[in-house]
Amino acid sequence: MSETPILIVDDEAPIRRLLRTGLTTQGFLVFEAATAAEGEAILARERPDVLLLDLGLPDKDGLDVIRDLRARRDATPIIVLSARGDERAKIDALDLGADDYVTKPFGIGELVARIRAALRHRVQQQGGEPVYERDGLLVDLSRRLVRCDGVDVKLSPKEYEILRMLVTHAGKVLTHRMLMREIWGGGGDVQYLRIYVRQLRQKLERHPDRPERILTETGVGYRLV
Numbered sequence: 001m002s003e004t005p006i007l008i009v010d011d012e013a014p015i016r017r018l019l020r021t022g023l024t025t026q027g028f029l030v031f032e033a034a035t036a037a038e039g040e041a042i043l044a045r046e047r048p049d050v051l052l053l054d055l056g057l058p059d060k061d062g063l064d065v066i067r068d069l070r071a072r073r074d075a076t077p078i079i080v081l082s083a084r085g086d087e088r089a090k091i092d093a094l095d096l097g098a099d100d101y102v103t104k105p106f107g108i109g110e111l112v113a114r115i116r117a118a119l120r121h122r123v124q125q126q127g128g129e130p131v132y133e134r135d136g137l138l139v140d141l142s143r144r145l146v147r148c149d150g151v152d153v154k155l156s157p158k159e160y161e162i163l164r165m166l167v168t169h170a171g172k173v174l175t176h177r178m179l180m181r182e183i184w185g186g187g188g189d190v191q192y193l194r195i196y197v198r199q200l201r202q203k204l205e206r207h208p209d210r211p212e213r214i215l216t217e218t219g220v221g222y223r224l225v
Contacts, residue, residue: 003029005046009039010054010081022108036060050115054081055089063092070097077118087219094175117171132167137204137213139167148204158183159200166214166224175221197222
């Protein structure tokens with residue numbers, strides 16, 4: 001099996017060294033860059049499958065890197081390496097088109113899981129089956145079918161639209177702003193979104209007060225596992 005090429009753009013050499021060691025043992029082919037300019041050159045030359053991007057680069061804001069890549073319709077999955085508590089930057093990165101983020105310090109196991117989820121999401125976006133099935137939850141978008149533990153579930157139009165977004169982007173964090181834009185056209189109160197997500201959990205979670213399917217990313221948004 002060929003190695004999956006991955007690019008790390010981070011100006012901290014110890015972080016790059018740690019990531020290179022951990023990811024190489026997991027079967028990834030690792031490229032490194034300390035600046036945005038170096039990273040963009042490697043992206044153009046090597047076409048890695050995933051970009052791990054620190055936002056605090058010396059020559060260019062990481063948010064501008066994301067903005068420029070998405071403006072060029074570059075669909076390379078981007079996982080942001082974020083400082084703890086930098087919620088605003090996480091939200092901005094996701095809204096600009098980043099696929100996910102991990103908060104420093106993080107474990108290699110968690111990072112590899114996020115990388116694999118981003119790769120699965122890219123395959124899904126490129127034409128994979130619009131069916132989500134995991135641990136008793138089945139969502140078939142082509143048939144508008146939702147089934148939980150073998151029982152058909154009836155959803156309101158807004159509940160279904162929220163679930164459709166989560167399924168289409170399964171594994172990816174969707175910010176409150178993204179969901180509000182897609183479901184309500186950018187208007188409305190985020191409290192409406194929270195109410196509908198609560199209702200979805202009542203219908204789809206075995207223990208709605210301890211959700212295992214629709215997860216909250218505190219202060220950021222929601223993720224379907």
